[in-house]
Amino acid sequence: MGGWDAYNVTEDADLGFRLARFGYRSTTFASTTFEEAPARFGGWLRQRSRWMKGWMQTWSVHMRRPRQLWKDAGAKGFLTLNAIIGGNVLTALTFPILMIDMALRSLEGAGGGFAAGAVTPLHLTTIAAGFVSTIVVGLMGLARRGQLRQGWILALTPIYWACLSIAAWRALYQLLSEPYRWEKTEHGLSPQIRSAATSQGTASHHMAARRRQRYR
Template sequence: MGGWDAYNVTEDADLGFRLARFGYRSTTFVSTTFEEAPARFGGWLRQRSRWMKGWMQTWSVHMRRPWRLWSDAGAKGFFTLNAVVGGNVLTALCFPILAVDIAVGLLARSGGATEGLAASPITPLHLTTIVAGFVSTIVVGLMGLARRGQLRQGWILALTPVYWACLSIAAWRALYQLLNEPYRWEKTEHGLSPQIRSNATAQTPTIRAMATQRRRRYR
């Protein structure tokens, strides 16, 4: 596939679409990941900003010649890039603008004014779209928690609107970096969880032994 884009800060996204353009398919399988999620807001923000910036890079590179992308990846690949990669970024950027506009419009209507998005005939559609996004996100989260036997943690999903607002901060930060520091790589923090640290310490001798066996095998 010609390697990957060394300047893209989300190389997995770029590789996924390169695979599709070469006629390959990606799939998922049932598994458990023990990767540690960011434990602090600063680390989370840097991680999500990098992801958002990488998706912007992936979209802009592969959409440089849209007709070529359509020819290589087909209609499914073309619309997947725009809906999943471009759509996630666009909705994150637009969410605070739409939310503020709706709030201002509702306040204007309550005061008898007719300006603002809330006064337009398509306001119900905008509100329905936002509510549907919240509900679908919560339902998917509950499904995942149920499969892991963690439904008692489901209350946290009530903070989905706050999480979306944080994603918007990450998206706008990513856009700023794309224009000013496009190749800056903000690495994700790991090893902050006591449980992760203890597991890593316990597994270190085993990992070292496996590495030694591999070295002996390939000498």
């Protein structure tokens, strides 16, 4: 399928669309991932910035020849690239602009502007629908894991979206200034992860000691 793109900082996204262009189909299955989420905002921001930058790279590469992409991946693949990859990036970039404009127009009480006029209800409905759908999906996931008691955190979704916008604009700057810089995600910072690692290390030490004693 053309090898591994060493210059794309989200190589899995690029590879997924190349699989689609070669006629393969990706599926999901019920599983559990024990990957540790970033424990600090700085680590989270670097991770999300890398993801956003990689999505920009992926979109740019596959949209170089739109007709060929349509031919290879079909209408579904074409729309998926633009809705999921391009749409997520574009939404994150424009979200703060739209919110600031709407806030200014609300303070002014009248006047033209991007968010003013007949389309204002549409903008408000779109943002509200995005918030609600994000919260509903989050609650569904928490319910399946028996973690609904953590559902209150979803009330911070607007703040989370603002943080995603910071990551997207940072990614855009990096795409222009240092497109191939890879900001790796820190791991092993969570107390649970450290505890598990310590337990595994202790267990391994005891097993090694028993082996040594057995073969003395």
